Amino acid sequence: MTDLELELADESPEALFALFEQKGWGDGLPLVAPTKERVEAMLGAGAPCDADDVVATLPPRAGEATRRTIAVNAVLAGCPPGVLPVLVSAVRALAHPELNLRGVNATTHPVAPLLVVHGAAVAAHGFNARLGAFGPGNRANASVGRAVRFVLLHIAGARPGEGDASTQGQPSKYAYCIAENEAASPWESYPRSVGLSGGDLALGAVTVACGENPHNFHDMESEEPAPILRKAASVMATLGSNNAPVSSAEFFVVLGPEHAATIASGGWTRQDVQSYLYEQARRPAAELRAAFDVVQVRPWLEALGDDDAMPITDHPDNIRVLVAGGPGKHSCVIPSWGMTKSVTLPIEA
Amino acid sequence: MTTRILSPEGAVGPQRVALAPLPATLKGQRILVLDNGKPGAQLVLERAAEELAARTGAVFAGSRRKRTAATPCEEALLAEIEQSADVVLTGTAD
Numbered sequence: 001m002t003d004l005e006l007e008l009a010d011e012s013p014e015a016l017f018a019l020f021e022q023k024g025w026g027d028g029l030p031l032v033a034p035t036k037e038r039v040e041a042m043l044g045a046g047a048p049c050d051a052d053d054v055v056a057t058l059p060p061r062a063g064e065a066t067r068r069t070i071a072v073n074a075v076l077a078g079c080p081p082g083v084l085p086v087l088v089s090a091v092r093a094l095a096h097p098e099l100n101l102r103g104v105n106a107t108t109h110p111v112a113p114l115l116v117v118h119g120a121a122v123a124a125h126g127f128n129a130r131l132g133a134f135g136p137g138n139r140a141n142a143s144v145g146r147a148v149r150f151v152l153l154h155i156a157g158a159r160p161g162e163g164d165a166s167t168q169g170q171p172s173k174y175a176y177c178i179a180e181n182e183a184a185s186p187w188e189s190y191p192r193s194v195g196l197s198g199g200d201l202a203l204g205a206v207t208v209a210c211g212e213n214p215h216n217f218h219d220m221e222s223e224e225p226a227p228i229l230r231k232a233a234s235v236m237a238t239l240g241s242n243n244a245p246v247s248s249a250e251f252f253v254v255l256g257p258e259h260a261a262t263i264a265s266g267g268w269t270r271q272d273v274q275s276y277l278y279e280q281a282r283r284p285a286a287e288l289r290a291a292f293d294v295v296q297v298r299p300w301l302e303a304l305g306d307d308d309a310m311p312i313t314d315h316p317d318n319i320r321v322l323v324a325g326g327p328g329k330h331s332c333v334i335p336s337w338g339m340t341k342s343v344t345l346p347i348e349a
Numbered sequence: 350m351t352t353r354i355l356s357p358e359g360a361v362g363p364q365r366v367a368l369a370p371l372p373a374t375l376k377g378q379r380i381l382v383l384d385n386g387k388p389g390a391q392l393v394l395e396r397a398a399e400e401l402a403a404r405t406g407a408v409f410a411g412s413r414r415k416r417t418a419a420t421p422c423e424e425a426l427l428a429e430i431e432q433s434a435d436v437v438l439t440g441t442a443d
Binding site: 004005006007008009010011015016025033034035036039054057061062063064065066068069072073076100102103107150154155293294296337338339 | 350351352353354355356357358359360361362363364365386387388416417419420421
């Protein structure tokens, strides 16, 4: 038996649960035993590279994520077969410097990496981009989101109280995964909007964005874009937001298909939505200055007068727009942690 | 029947930084505060540094503030601190 193997007293779920509790592993929910056979099946035949090559080194533990250790966590989480390339791409995204995983894991703010799956991978692995995309009820969304959390808990060492200082935690720290509803989107796919193209997208793409739980906004009445988006702006510019004192912060605006259709029917592009939200999501500068002792804002925002309307984020590009969900007049805003940038990568075989 | 499973943790990579060794004595040493920018951090750390200096014969050499608690300290500031201090007090949390 190697250092990376453990022995279970028996094959029962209770024995696995007891071992993981003793080790301080897991998320408190039942697990699938990562036997060698199951892990090999998750790795798949004809893997294009060595399963023990390091994909990424994740803070704070400096844990080395390999295809094999990622596969172990995928088995634990109950992932369907074949989905490993999606997870490996997500782990690569987590390790990008601009995502600032060390800060994401260490902060007291409730922040979890949201995994958005795009393109061919959605249908190939059965991700849900439509009704109920944030859950529950879909195996791929639930288990792949859970596996991302397991990678953070086990490989990165982001355990509550040790590597994760989140004051209250949040439900999306169990699992946080959706798919983009490209079929219902009036605009080009999200990965294309951030510069990926052609062959890069043959297998699909992933976006990892570290943020709070979704903040719903609803509009049952409006037949024009502006009233819908003013409600989104109101959610973005709440004074209690962790992003209020951090001007570089991203916001993901996940539009339900009906809101997106109404907005697009007015001739608005994705860039129009970003620009309008940038203009609308503001609060009086004096109010923000009175509310926070410590701020991280661009110098030009510091130069605004107290009576000026200060934008909640310092550039329209910080407002990321995509479509997910099904019928209904609901959408959501996901404020980021602030000192993090989302990363979109193609899925590799 | 016993079952073997694989560890979900994997190996730990090489640590790129380590704590500097503690000085044998603080007497005559320059103590500098690295403020992480959180509310109250400067106050707490400076009082601690002043008290430490008073008790040990060290010298309180002032404070520096990193840009934000959310990211690592800027390289240029670290280089300057290296020239300005023998002991650095810093911390994290709110």
